[in-house]
Amino acid sequence: MVDENEKQERFEECIMPHMDSAYNLARWLAGKDQDAEDIVQDALLRAFKFFGGFRGGDGRAWLLHIVRNAFYDWLHQYRREEQFYEFDENLHHPDTQSDAPDAALIRKADTRLVREAIQRLPLESREILVMRELEDLSYREIAEIANVPIGTVMSRLARAREQLRHHLLAEMQQEKKLA
Amino acid sequence: MNCGDFSELIHGYLDKELDLGRGLEMEEHLKNCPACSGAYEEQQALQSLLHKGALRFEAPGSLRRRVRASLREASQVEATRSVWTGPWYRLWAPIGVIALVLILALVYVRPSAEDPVSGQIVAAQHQSLQAGRLTEVASSDQYVVKSWFYRKLGFSAPAVDLAAHEFPLLGGRADSIDNHPVAVVVYHYQQHPVSLFVWPLKGAKSSPEKGLRRQGNNLVHWTQSGLNCWAVSDVPQANLRKFVRLVQDLGYSSDYLPKGTNQFYRY
Numbered sequence: 001m002v003d004e005n006e007k008q009e010r011f012e013e014c015i016m017p018h019m020d021s022a023y024n025l026a027r028w029l030a031g032k033d034q035d036a037e038d039i040v041q042d043a044l045l046r047a048f049k050f051f052g053g054f055r056g057g058d059g060r061a062w063l064l065h066i067v068r069n070a071f072y073d074w075l076h077q078y079r080r081e082e083q084f085y086e087f088d089e090n091l092h093h094p095d096t097q098s099d100a101p102d103a104a105l106i107r108k109a110d111t112r113l114v115r116e117a118i119q120r121l122p123l124e125s126r127e128i129l130v131m132r133e134l135e136d137l138s139y140r141e142i143a144e145i146a147n148v149p150i151g152t153v154m155s156r157l158a159r160a161r162e163q164l165r166h167h168l169l170a171e172m173q174q175e176k177k178l179a
Numbered sequence: 180m181n182c183g184d185f186s187e188l189i190h191g192y193l194d195k196e197l198d199l200g201r202g203l204e205m206e207e208h209l210k211n212c213p214a215c216s217g218a219y220e221e222q223q224a225l226q227s228l229l230h231k232g233a234l235r236f237e238a239p240g241s242l243r244r245r246v247r248a249s250l251r252e253a254s255q256v257e258a259t260r261s262v263w264t265g266p267w268y269r270l271w272a273p274i275g276v277i278a279l280v281l282i283l284a285l286v287y288v289r290p291s292a293e294d295p296v297s298g299q300i301v302a303a304q305h306q307s308l309q310a311g312r313l314t315e316v317a318s319s320d321q322y323v324v325k326s327w328f329y330r331k332l333g334f335s336a337p338a339v340d341l342a343a344h345e346f347p348l349l350g351g352r353a354d355s356i357d358n359h360p361v362a363v364v365v366y367h368y369q370q371h372p373v374s375l376f377v378w379p380l381k382g383a384k385s386s387p388e389k390g391l392r393r394q395g396n397n398l399v400h401w402t403q404s405g406l407n408c409w410a411v412s413d414v415p416q417a418n419l420r421k422f423v424r425l426v427q428d429l430g431y432s433s434d435y436l437p438k439g440t441n442q443f444y445r446y
Contacts, residue, residue: 004254011250019246023238037242044246048253050404076326101217103224111232118234132194133229139196147321147429149343154196158187165225 011051014059015044021060021135022067028130029071031119043070061141068127068145102169109168113175117167125160132157182208182215189219193226297400297409299356300376301393303363304411307352313365313372314350324351328362336362336377336406339429346373346422366422373412373422380407388423390416399423 022043027036043066047054054062118126131137131145139153146153185208191197192205209216307313316327324338331353340348349365349372356376364375380402388401397419399410410423 008250008254019238019243020235023242024236027236033239036236037239037245040238040242041246041249045249045253048250072322072325076322076329101214101221103217103220106221106224106228109228111234114228114232115234129229133226134235139191139194147339154191155187157194158190161190161222161225165221168225 018060018063025067039070039074043067065145113171128156129160300409301396303354315352317350319348332360334379336364337426338364341425344425368414371414376409378407
């Protein structure tokens with residue numbers, strides 16, 4: 001009983017403060033509030049059950065690893081892959097020649113457009129961008145969370161940012177045409 | 180190096196993740212190359228857009244309450260169970276000792292019953308090698324392999340691509356050992372197949388790995404998170420042990436149990 005109380009206290013101290021990070025990742029991956037809440041609840045229960053295996057250190061990275069696993073299990077369980085892997089020809093072969101680097105134009109994009117552009121990214125790109133830019137995780141932490149070598153983190157991030165930039169410029173052009 | 184080599188490194192530079200030498204090289208290149216410095220500036224603009232954009236979602240208060248409630252419930256289940264592992268267990272200890280003596284006696288009286296599981300595993304491995312049917316699902320993508328197991332068997336197994344550690348993932352197949360449906364995850368080590376036989380074992384306590392040799396094969400057996408695990412291969416015992424440690428560290432077996440039964444297993 002004493003052990004159980006101690007475990008709860010330690011869990012409250014090391015893991016619970018990272019609930020926002022857990023929700024942020026789950027929400028960006030799943031795309032809907034309710035689904036993200038279910039995934040986070042599942043992940044925290046798993047984390048609590050296997051808290052004995054947590055060797056100290058960074059509780060956030062440990063929790064995010066579990067959140068990511070919980071998300072992919074949820075995805076496979078409900079076979080919702082289709083909606084997540086829509087193939088976008090433009091995205092896979094961005095016509096980089098036509099849009100030369102334009103930092104000034106990028107700076108003008110508003111939050112809504114950025115949000116939409118991220119949401120349209122393929123899962124692999126979206127998760128790496130969220131981990132790097134919104135959670136401010138290092139390459140090493142991301143490599144551990146996503147079970148990939150560090151070199152892969154950099155190349156995925158390069159691809160993700162290129163896709164995001166391409167999407168954003170395309171959306172800005174679209175808005176301009178409509179205006 | 181030409182600009183192509185720098186296109187990825189720009190990102191490492193932006194995130195301050197390059198080592199000193201590469202960082203300096205990048206700095207030098209950016210000074211002299213308008214195309215790369217334009218691209219870099221644009222990525223900087225994109226990054227600051229992401230940072231200042233209030234794009235982070237925050238967990239709603241209702242979720243916090245829901246999670247705390249379900250954690251309390253889970254910990255009550257644990258507390259009830261700890262009655263059986265608490266002081267009460269002393270009552271059970273003598274009974275356990277007697278049972279152990281009986282079991283040992285049985286094992287020694289019946290010398291033919293020598294660990295049938297390892298024999299079955301070696302036989303299953305040989306059979307699949309001879310039939311050229313190592314994998315039913317061939318993929319190095321852990322999610323493809325994991326979800327195939329889920330669909331086929333209702334539980335999954337530590338399928339992680341360990342290519343970076345010289346054990347690339349080949350795929351998986353379903354088999355049967357000791358009348359249990361078993362997930363077999365197949366890896367490669369220098370062209371030698373390394374198979375990992377896994378099945379859930381209710382109430383199994385975690386046990387450290389134990390190596391043995393049988394008919395020219397090395398085996399390592401352990402249980403973890405309610406999963407019974409056997410690694411088998413013709414690679415040397417030391418390499419097989421290295422493989423086992425990788426699986427234990429990176430495999431996260433807690434996620435592989437059948438849905439809804441997790442709570443009955445203990446890490």
